[in-house]
Amino acid sequence: MHVLIVGASGFIGRHLAARRVAEGVSVTAAGRAPNRLSWRLPGAKAIRCDLTADRAEDWRERLAGVDAVVNCAGLFGDDRGYARVHTGGAIALFDACRAAGVGRVLQISALGAAADAASACHRSKAAADDHLAAMGAGIGFAIVRPSLVIGRGGQSSALFTTLAALPVTPDLGRADGPVQPIHVDDLVELLVRLLHAPLPLAVRIDAVGTEPMTTGALVAILRRWLGLSDTMRVTVRRWLIAAVARLGIGPVAREGLAMLAAGDTASVEPLVAMTGFQPVPIAQALARRPASDGDLRMARLAPVAPVLSAALALVWFAGGAIPLFVTPAATNMAWLARVGLSGGATTTALWAGALADIAIGAALLLRIRGAALAGIALMTTYTLILTRIAPEFWAAPLGPLAKNIAVLALSLAAHALETRHG
Template sequence: MHVLIVGANGFIGRHLAARLVAEGVRVIAAGRSPDRLRRRLPGAKAIRCDLAADGAEDWCERLAGVDAVVNCAGLFGDDRGYADVHSGGPIALFDACRAAGVGRVLQISALGAAADATSAYHRSKAAADDHLAAMGAGIGFAIVRPSLVIGHGGQSSALFTALSALPVMPDLGRADGLVQPIHVDDLVELLVRLLHAPRPLAARIDAVGPEPMTTAALVAVLRRWLGLPDTMRVAVPRWLIAAVACVGIGPVTRERLAMLAMLAAGNTGSVEPLVAMTGFRPVPIAQALARRHANEADLRMARLAPVAPVLRVALALVWFAGGAIPLFVTPAATNMAWLARVGLSGGAATTALWAGALADIAVGAALLLRIRGAALAGIALMATYTQILTHIAPELWAAPFGPLAKNIAVLALSLAVHALETRHG
């Protein structure tokens, strides 16, 4: 079998591609970054695609000799991209599949996708689903509609695992809707069975686990998986969750806030049609998680996730302060006296003062804007300042309150921010 996976760099796509490659299936991994796909999926052929821009004609050559296509592409939290990535792009892909004679198409949709859904996310998914279902004979298809998918590398898992590792258990109140989580391994097993299912195939399948539960119950399951003891619950009002998400200093980002809003409406379905069609029954999420025991790295990342955004903001504030204080707080005479020690005076000293201050502010802004390499630029600038000060005022290393010694802590903070920035590079 020759399978093309669109969105192979995503959570579900990566897991499916790895499973198929391990089974000896010829896999084409398609995404916007072929180089990254080659690194992550060495057994697959990597090609570039962009659902937001590609038309049916762009797929013709890519689909040559392909037996089946799985569309795993998607985005969350950006309403502006839904029409292209969830609707227009997949529709062009499906039309190209029919023209190329692809025998099987699997569309990863979402539980709750419908033309009259309240969320733009679900409506955009439904548009592509309905187009595929209306294509009629000549193409076997399955529209797979997962509930919450849990597993290594997933955004949902990252959010709820981070919440489970907090010192107290957050009670989301009205945002705590029922979900029916399915583990990504079970979802992949379902997709593999559908790829190998005898023809004809024309189905919409709700991919759900066997147990409906609240998100609070899911957090408790993940807490036990991490090996953490039970703790007290604290009610978290909806407005506070939204405020933290907007500021960007906690585990609930704006995208994850949108996900919680949809989950609040409920996200459940019957597992029996899935079992009847495929002969496969997903296991409860606690049992699925037990297949791989949590280790220290899992716990460390869960605890780091809520504070990671705070580290970036804290480092940015250090740089903003470094630029603003000499301009607006330190007496001009003091500034000139320090610059005189490196041989600068008059206009040259003023230029150097403003250049250094603006450079500090620029690093702070780059950190807040998440510009790649900002933390490294800060390290280089800090190293320059430290070298100059060590040359002209070595006594600062032994001065009260350690003004230069504290640069070591800033260096460590900068390295941590840079590491978090590039860990998925």
């Protein structure tokens, strides 16, 4: 079997691709960054695709010799992207599959996807689901609608594991409905079974775990998985969660809050009846892959990462603004003279250094990759220059140069916590 996995760089896609490669199946991994895919999925052929722009004819050569296609592509929190990726891009892919004679298509949708759903994400998924289901004979399909998917590398897992690692556990109270999480390993097992199910195939499956639970119960399970004892719970009022979500500064976006409030559950019996597979309880599934010290460390660092970047950005903005608008011009000229600059060169150097500082601060706030490394390079340069012209600063009472060591360490931490996109 030759399987093409669209969105193979995503959470579900890369788990499915890794399993299929390990089983000796021919896998083509499609995504926006094929070079990165080839590094992350050795043994798979990596090709480029872009559901925001690809048309049906763009898939013709990519689908040559492919027996099955799994569409794992998806995004969240981008209203403008839903129509292009979830609907238009997916429909173009499905039409291309029918034209190329691909016999089997698996569509990863979402539990709750419906034309009248409150969430734009769910509505966009439903439009593609319905198009695939209406294709009729000639193409076998399975529309898989997962609930909350838990596992290393998933955004939902990162969110709830971060909450689990806090000294005080926040309880969303009435702000959320029940969820029915399924582990990514069990979801992949379900997909593998559907890839080998006899044709003709025409099913919609709600991929859920065995037990509905509150998000508070899920956080408690993840806390035990991290090896932490129970702690005090504090109920967070819905209005506060909603206010933070509107500002876009919290862990739950506005759309995510609406989806949590609606709940995310379904009966697991149809899944078992159709596939003969029974997902295990989420606590048991997590126990198959015990948490490491690194899992706990990352969970505790996650809420600190944006604060780190903001603090560093403030340092760089101050470093650029203070010489321009606060420090007396005579003082600036005197310092630059010690470096050997005079005349018009002093003004040029002053503005160049100040604007470089401000640029690094802006890059940190915009989360541009490499911003922290650029800051390290510039801070090191400043430190070496000051060490050369004013070594006494190392022994000064307030330690102006010694503090650079702490800033450099924080910059390294900010760089290590950068998230790759694409």
